[in-house]
Amino acid sequence: MEQKREKLSSRIGFIFLSAGCAIGLGNIWRFPYVTGKYGGGAFVLVYLFFLIILGLPIMVMEFSVGRASRQSVAKSFQVLEPKGKKWHLFSYMAMLGNYLLVMFYTTISGWMLAYFVKMASGEFNGMSTQAVTQTFVDLQQNPAASVFWMILVVCIGCFVCVLGLQNGVEKITKVMMSLLLGVMIVLVLKSLSLPGAMEGIKFYLIPDFEQLMENGIFNAIYTAMGQAFFTLSIGMGGMAIFGSYIDKKRSLSGESLNIMILDTFVAIMAGFIIFPACMSFGVDAGSGPGLVFVTLPNIFNAMSNGRIWGSLFFIFMNFAALSTIIAVFENIISFGIDLFGFTRRKSVLINLLIIIAGSIPCALGFSVLSGFQPFGEGSAVLDLLDFMVSNVIMPIGSIVFLFFCTRRYGWGWEAFIKEANAGEGLRFPEKTRYYVSYILPLIVVFIFLFGLWEKLFA
Numbered sequence: 066m067e068q069k070r071e072k073l074s075s076r077i078g079f080i081f082l083s084a085g086c087a088i089g090l091g092n093i094w095r096f097p098y099v100t101g102k103y104g105g106g107a108f109v110l111v112y113l114f115f116l117i118i119l120g121l122p123i124m125v126m127e128f129s130v131g132r133a134s135r136q137s138v139a140k141s142f143q144v145l146e147p148k149g150k151k152w153h154l155f156s157y158m159a160m161l162g163n164y165l166l167v168m169f170y171t172t173i174s175g176w177m178l179a180y181f182v183k184m185a186s187g188e189f190n191g192m193s194t195q196a197v198t199q200t201f202v203d204l205q206q207n208p209a210a211s212v213f214w215m216i217l218v219v220c221i222g223c224f225v226c227v228l229g230l231q232n233g234v235e236k237i238t239k240v241m242m243s244l245l246l247g248v249m250i251v252l253v254l255k256s257l258s259l260p261g262a263m264e265g266i267k268f269y270l271i272p273d274f275e276q277l278m279e280n281g282i283f284n285a286i287y288t289a290m291g292q293a294f295f296t297l298s299i300g301m302g303g304m305a306i307f308g309s310y311i312d313k314k315r316s317l318s319g320e321s322l323n324i325m326i327l328d329t330f331v332a333i334m335a336g337f338i339i340f341p342a343c344m345s346f347g348v349d350a351g352s353g354p355g356l357v358f359v360t361l362p363n364i365f366n367a368m369s370n371g372r373i374w375g376s377l378f379f380i381f382m383n384f385a386a387l388s389t390i391i392a393v394f395e396n397i398i399s400f401g402i403d404l405f406g407f408t409r410r411k412s413v414l415i416n417l418l419i420i421i422a423g424s425i426p427c428a429l430g431f432s433v434l435s436g437f438q439p440f441g442e443g444s445a446v447l448d449l450l451d452f453m454v455s456n457v458i459m460p461i462g463s464i465v466f467l468f469f470c471t472r473r474y475g476w477g478w479e480a481f482i483k484e485a486n487a488g489e490g491l492r493f494p495e496k497t498r499y500y501v502s503y504i505l506p507l508i509v510v511f512i513f514l515f516g517l518w519e520k521l522f523a
Contacts, residue, residue: 071230073310078235081242083307084327085388087297092332093385097339098356099292103285104276105268111286115293121325122501123299123463125493126470128317129484131308137399138302145476152475155465162301162458163397168423169450174386175214179204181379187372189362201358205431215428219420222394227413234395238388245384248377253337255374262341269340290512295455300462306396319490452520460513464506471502
């Protein structure tokens with residue numbers, strides 16, 4: 066028996082939940098180091114441009130499909146598609162994408178949780194640079210520790226979801242997002258107070274197009290397109306589920322813009338934390354994925370009261386990671402409710418076991434399963450899962466949403482515009498029909514094909 070669709074209690078709950086799904090480690094981990102690599106402020110300008118022309122329209126479409134169908138992606142296409150059409154077949158790929166995402170995201174989130182405990186307990190105090198580096202290697206290569214922290218993250222996420230949509234997911238995400246923003250502001254103020262911090266601000270805010278050109282203008286543009294596209298977690302129904310929980314009082318373009326602004330604000334503020342600190346301690350801000358787990362702990366080690374500031378930073382990182390975990394878990398749990406009529410509790414318990422079992426290979430990917438290197442030496446299970454989600458399912462899903470909302474053999478342009486513009490607020494411009502119907506799909510196809518080429522053949 067199908068369960069009655071729950072609703073969110075407030076507009077701010079919808080914005081925080083949707084932004085929580087988008088705000089994740091990509092904003093705070095990946096954004097600063099790619100910005101550092103491609104010339105600071107110059108890259109930020111390119112990124113913001115693509116964020117508006119790429120991410121925003123697809124986000125509005127996901128919300129529209131969710132709100133019109135009142136279902137998760139498991140059944141939303143089935144409800145809205147014309148009779149006899151097969152759009153609902155994509156639902157299986159979208160559901161798979163959500164499971165694959167949490168199967169590697171829980172491992173990374175577990176590392177973040179472990180690092181908070183290590184930092185708060187003073188484990189890094191007095192460590193040499195080499196010892197700090199080895200700490201991360203040891204954590205990855207310790208199968209028991211990696212599995213333990215992964216399971217703890219899964220249990221936290223499921224516990225929040227089993228409390229219910231309003232009393233658990235919405236209420237706790239509101240508190241967590243508020244704390245995330247508060248801790249972030251404290252860290253920004255601290256970072257700006259460091260000696261030499263203004264050099265980091267200049268690097269971050271003053272566009273240096275020469276440096277952008279030196280690192281390859283095409284590579285920078287593609288990276289900015291990819292970051293803008295993936296930072297909003299679009300293409301797998303992650304936004305559609307929250308659209309299904311809201312009423313028609315507000316237009317979806319305005320709400321999507323608010324969420325995009327909040328998501329971008331967190332990413333930009335992460336740069337204000339990291340770049341001044343890196344410049345103050347003479348560290349390369351473009352040092353790659355190890356920036357968070359290797360470089361920054363060394364900075365906190367050298368900083369006055371570094372244990373306190375490091376602990377706050379990893380609280381910040383954990384809030385960002387858990388906001389995504391909880392949002393994606395809510396989407397996954399809704400699959401069981403929509404497809405099989407499960408109660409929330411039953412869906413949570415079943416998915417608790419599925420997610421833990423499915424996440425174990427990634428947690429063991431740097432130890433027991435380190436011999437499995439899908440993309441050559443140095444790669445692991447995590448890289449394969451990330452590739453499947455980021456380079457395959459998300460772009461394919463975005464193309465599906467674009468075609469479904471603009472083609473007469475799908476849901477159709479008129480139905481989409483009516484849903485998107487229902488309520489007060491910013492309206493989706495109807496004059497963009499040609500762009501979102503033909504040009505935007507070509508851009509997404511380019512991102513998809515170039516991503517495949519870069520990963521498989523470059």
